[in-house]
Amino acid sequence: MPKRSAARSGPGSARMRDVALRAGVSTMTVSRALKEPGKVSPEMRERVLRAVRETGYLPNHLAGSLSSNRSTTVGLIVPSIDNSIYTQTVKSLSEVLKHSGFQLMIAESGYDPNEEEELITVFLGHRVSGLVLHSTEHRPEAVEKIRNAGVPVVETGNIPDRPLDMVVSYSNRDAAYAMTMHLGRLGYRRIAFASLYSVHNDRSKDRLQGYADALKELGQDYDPRLVVETERGYAAGAEVVARIVQTVPEVDALFCAGDVLAVGALFECGKRGWAVPGRIAIASFDDVDLLRHVSPSVTTLRLPRHDIGQRAARLLISRVIDGAEHLRGSVVDLKFEVIQREST
Amino acid sequence: MPKRSAARSGPGSARMRDVALRAGVSTMTVSRALKEPGKVSPEMRERVLRAVRETGYLPNHLAGSLSSNRSTTVGLIVPSIDNSIYTQTVKSLSEVLKHSGFQLMIAESGYDPNEEEELITVFLGHRVSGLVLHSTEHRPEAVEKIRNAGVPVVETGNIPDRPLDMVVSYSNRDAAYAMTMHLGRLGYRRIAFASLYSVHNDRSKDRLQGYADALKELGQDYDPRLVVETERGYAAGAEVVARIVQTVPEVDALFCAGDVLAVGALFECGKRGWAVPGRIAIASFDDVDLLRHVSPSVTTLRLPRHDIGQRAARLLISRVIDGAEHLRGSVVDLKFEVIQREST
DNA sequence: TTGTAGGCGTTATCAT
């Protein structure tokens, strides 16, 4: 017995077949009129489009993708959805993809590689055309699944030593290095460094590495008391600056590898009456709008968040639509910029 | 001639058929072993799972959804992806959905109903099981398409007069009313109001209405000079407070219907040496973390952003999985809270 | 330019 009784009328009705009947043509003609208008005569196109309108036909992407073995979805996995630093990237990514007819499926891994693997599996099950992963640390099983699926991938959070496929990012190590050098050149001699926990977070690890490398270059000692790993939030930033100043009174600068931390630290200085940069200079990571509007305005790194999303999308699209296999393994190391402001 | 040559081995290989062959069973048994384990014998289940592992089989959701006429995706449309006030909602929405095996497709309408309609069409084409719309203003065509598709919808940005289907939100009008009344009760007599442009933004309109209603209740005159519509951003907030104070020197409070505006205004006061709340009190909308950490801390409205996402997801899931038709048209009016702080 | 036939990978339905 057929799966579906017979006549249709209810919601979600019209199929391509209905349109074809109405227009008195075959479904292939409908399909062509819709997807390759150049391949049908103008009159025919008109006739089909009218039938489409009259029937309220809505193409079924599921069926289309299954049949053509090409989907129009891209999967994005970010560590945390409610982190402002990702939203710019997500926005531009989504815009460019939408423009090419792709839809974004988004999910959050919570900085957990196991969760990431789980999500990758789900996305591959949905037959996404491509994946965008912010993290650059993946479980071997995840890597294998991706390889096996043959899906193009872009990593966007860092420049990994051994990329999965394509990479569009700035170098966290280089950025932290640049800012630390900047502080050194400004004359600061005891530069503290605060970052987020680096467990399963190679971005944090690399930033610390950049800091350490710069200190060496500057001829300054690496003092473990000046390095703090902490959680997120304004309160954490406040606590860090208070603690550091107490532990190492000679400290004259604090480089926070996270915008929220830096602002938290700045506010704390304000409350304690410590001049910034007189008593202690403060530098941040990521040029969120807020940093320009606080007083004193905060020196920071302008990162190419927008470009990352845009270029990641473009690479994926080239691979998927144009089959640009020569792009496989592309590494786009985008530039960042040190923005000198009042706080240093 | 067959679409696909014959043997397979390349990427994305294993189909359910391969698993079935390997396990020496039919595809139906594989399907059951995977989706309704209770319906197959334990030994069989084990045999199938082993074959799944050995073949690296990844179920094809496209085919599954097409065949079963049930998808596991939900579409979300927000006005702007990079607006911090949505991220909390997106996060909780995504979490709850993921937990029930649903995936989130997200897109941005840019406060444009035409764009929204376009996205709705695309999502319906992907046969999403449900839609979450932040906006509550829709084109008639969009409404018709949704009706025709028979897909459950949740609106989350406001409590509309005539809901599309389900609603999970707080009332923007009531919230603005509550804050204005709060300011009035604190003794402020010349309360200014700043909001974002209200074109295609019923949230803004309703907030203004709440402000106006409260003024009347307080027996205060509605003075157009005290009402400003502006763009987003810290700079806009700064400009607003400067302008208002100049135009109406008697102003003693400014209610900003937007967190960024309020902070911008606060910073401007700081720069000009105006005491807050001595010279002018400042109140905000939406309890973002920042407001608690600036100095003075800012009085604001705590909105149920997290709950909204969670409950919206739950409603959709009930409708889709349990077929809970009695939930159709549910309106969940969530509570908000006035948080009194130093700035008023 | 248009149509015919068959398959994409899964699940609903009925039969055993």
Next chain:
DNA sequence: ATGATAACGCCTACAA
């Protein structure tokens, strides 16, 4: 408990 068969709605391949 398991299997055979026919859809799901569209598109590839080929033919006319």
